[in-house]
Every structure is written in C-alpha cells, then in structure tokens.
Amino acid sequence: MNDIRTPRLLLRRWQEDDLLPLAEIHADPTVMQWIGDGRPRSLEETAEDIEAWEEEWDEEGFGLFAVELLGSGELAGAVGLYVADSPPELAGRIAIGWRLGRVYWGQGYASEAAHAALEFALQDRGIDQVVAAPRPGDSASANVLDKLGMKAEGSAQDPVHGHDLRLYSIDLTEFEG
Numbered sequence: 001m002n003d004i005r006t007p008r009l010l011l012r013r014w015q016e017d018d019l020l021p022l023a024e025i026h027a028d029p030t031v032m033q034w035i036g037d038g039r040p041r042s043l044e045e046t047a048e049d050i051e052a053w054e055e056e057w058d059e060e061g062f063g064l065f066a067v068e069l070l071g072s073g074e075l076a077g078a079v080g081l082y083v084a085d086s087p088p089e090l091a092g093r094i095a096i097g098w099r100l101g102r103v104y105w106g107q108g109y110a111s112e113a114a115h116a117a118l119e120f121a122l123q124d125r126g127i128d129q130v131v132a133a134p135r136p137g138d139s140a141s142a143n144v145l146d147k148l149g150m151k152a153e154g155s156a157q158d159p160v161h162g163h164d165l166r167l168y169s170i171d172l173t174e175f176e177g
C-alpha cells in the first residue's frame, strides 16, 4: 500500500513509534466513550490493537491507517477500514471507523482522513460497499457520516455490549470523490 496524502494529512501504515502517542489517545476516557466497552485502553491493549490492524493490512490489503499531520508529523489518530465481526447484520462486511486525539477534533481532520479512506476502499481497492455502525449518542460520528454521504440503513444491537447501533452504508455510485 502506498501512503495517501490529503491537503493536511498523511495516511500510512503503523510504525513502532506510534505506540506511545496512540496509547495517550486511548487513555482519554472522552475519546473512548463510544468505542467498544467505552473504557480507556492500556498501553498493552494499544500494542495489541496496532498488531491486529497491521495483521489486517497484511491479510486483507486494507486496514486502519495511522493518521499523521503533514508538517509536524504528529500522530492524530486512527482512521480506516476493518472487517466487521458484529453486529450480525454487518458481520463480514467492510466497515469504516475513526478515533482522533481530542486536541485534533473540530478541525475537519477526521472527515478529511475518512474521505480519503473511502476513496481508497471504493475506487482503488474496488470494495463494493463500506458500512459503519456508530452508537446513537455519537453525534460527532453521525456528522462525519453525513458529510461523507453515507446513508442510514437501519439499526441493530451490539451483541457483546448490548448497545444500540445505527447502521450506515455507501457504495461507489453514491460516493462523491
């Protein structure tokens, strides 16, 4: 995979020195409140996440990108693709997700990175459809999904944590590159 450049960001695979800045992002309860069980993740869990994302890149040819600010080289967070394992409605489908450190919110970085990740999925990799499953209270993600042109397609329940989920999808014909 070649790195992707947007006007302000570099999307690339993970490297060893991403561990500490990502662990700092994962230690913030406000960042993590809508992700998984809603708890912050430890340094060890963050290392496991990076390992799993890199495995997905090796096996599938896509994954979550490390998102770096062009210029300063700071790691802003993780945005990209993964194979969903739940809820059952999405199992095996390719989903998009995002998490940025709090200091990088409100600057359009998440939408810029997510748009580039969708373009990579739908245009470059020829993936038929990309889905997303935010929780109803996660209005920041709903805003990003709207800006990407992703369409609501119903709701579901997270079988592990019991949360309600909103389901979204987009295909190439709906994507504005």
Ligand SMILES: CC(C)(COP(=O)(O)OP(=O)(O)OC[C@H]1O[C@@H](n2cnc3c(N)ncnc32)[C@H](O)[C@@H]1OP(=O)(O)O)[C@@H](O)C(=O)NCCC(=O)NCCS
Residues within 6 Å of the ligand: 030, 031, 032, 033, 034, 035, 097, 098, 099, 100, 101, 104, 105, 106, 107, 108, 109, 110, 111, 112, 133, 134, 135, 138, 140, 141, 143, 144, 147
């Ligand atoms: C979800 C998340 C990634 C969204 O980040 P975000 O910064 O709010 O999203 P955006 O990149 O779209 O930026 C939002 C705002 O930046 C502002 N902005 C400032 N400068 C901008 C610029 N140059 N270009 C575009 N927008 C800009 C805009 O006002 C925009 O808001 P608007 O769409 O209402 O106009 C972030 O809140 C996050 O990491 N949350 C925690 C993790 C999480 O919950 N993940 C999802 C779990 S499934």
